[in-house]
Amino acid sequence: MACVGVCFGTPEAPCLTTVPIRAASFSVTSICRELWAGDANDVRLPACESYFLMLYLEDAEHADIRSDGSCAPVRRFGRGTICIVDLGDGAAIRLNSRLRSLAFVLPKALFGETAELSPDTGPRRLVCRRGEPDSVLCNLGTALLAFFAGSGKAPSPAPLGPVAVAICAHLLHRYGEPIEASGGKAARVFLREDLGTPLLPIATRIDRAKAYLANHTLSLEDIACACGFGSLEHFAKAFVGETGVTPSVWRRGCLH
Numbered sequence: 001m002a003c004v005g006v007c008f009g010t011p012e013a014p015c016l017t018t019v020p021i022r023a024a025s026f027s028v029t030s031i032c033r034e035l036w037a038g039d040a041n042d043v044r045l046p047a048c049e050s051y052f053l054m055l056y057l058e059d060a061e062h063a064d065i066r067s068d069g070s071c072a073p074v075r076r077f078g079r080g081t082i083c084i085v086d087l088g089d090g091a092a093i094r095l096n097s098r099l100r101s102l103a104f105v106l107p108k109a110l111f112g113e114t115a116e117l118s119p120d121t122g123p124r125r126l127v128c129r130r131g132e133p134d135s136v137l138c139n140l141g142t143a144l145l146a147f148f149a150g151s152g153k154a155p156s157p158a159p160l161g162p163v164a165v166a167i168c169a170h171l172l173h174r175y176g177e178p179i180e181a182s183g184g185k186a187a188r189v190f191l192r193e194d195l196g197t198p199l200l201p202i203a204t205r206i207d208r209a210k211a212y213l214a215n216h217t218l219s220l221e222d223i224a225c226a227c228g229f230g231s232l233e234h235f236a237k238a239f240v241g242e243t244g245v246t247p248s249v250w251r252r253g254c255l256h
Contacts, residue, residue, distance in 0.1 A: 011161025020164035024110035033099045047090040053104035055141045063082040065092035077131045079136045084129045114168040124176030136211040143217035166222040206242040213251040
């Protein structure tokens with residue numbers, strides 16, 4: 001389930017997809033759905049091993065549809081807030097207003113790949129959220145809107161990939177909770193032995209950061225997070241150690 005436009009009754013909705021790290025895909029759909037009088041305004045997302053993320057671009061109102069078909073009370077979601085849902089059992093809502101949003105389908109495997117970039121993160125699951133403000137995702141969403149506002153052609157994976165990784169890394173750091181590895185293994189051991197991929201060394205993460213720095217829509221904080229550094233200070237220190245200059249100086253050299 002990549003493009004979710006059909007689930008929202010807008011099959012023509014533009015959708016961007018990429019494989020930002022190794023094998024798992026990332027997709028985001030620009031949703032603009034009016035409230036249609038006399039028609040069904042239900043949205044149903046099928047069950048899959050993914051998380052669904054909604055970033056509201058304007059105020060909206062909708063209600064969750066329970067498993068028995070009844071509706072929960074209508075909730076208002078302000079512009080700039082998000083909603084994170086685990087699609088393990090699917091999800092359904094009933095719209096009570098026009099909906100303008102960015103809708104993301106993020107496979108759980110993608111967060112495993114993202115966690116491998118950071119020795120400090122380990123395997124995590126996302127905690128569901130409803131109507132929570134998130135300024136970082138708003139900024140990254142603005143970068144994605146620039147792709148949608150282009151010539152109508154899908155962007156190449158190169159510029160979209162860094163934004164996708166930054167989004168997943170931010171979600172892990174802000175909304176992730178550790179997953180206990182079986183047999184009492186520590187998270188780092190779980191990554192090395194069960195996923196079969198060693199944690200990326202500093203030099204490799206700095207090389208990745210260099211590529212991201214060429215994208216002026218990503219902040220230094222976003223890049224630090226996407227490359228597995230716990231803070232901007234840690235990122236800057238490691239970058240200077242590998243290159244002899246700060247990330248800001250390197251970026252200026254890329255852009256001029």
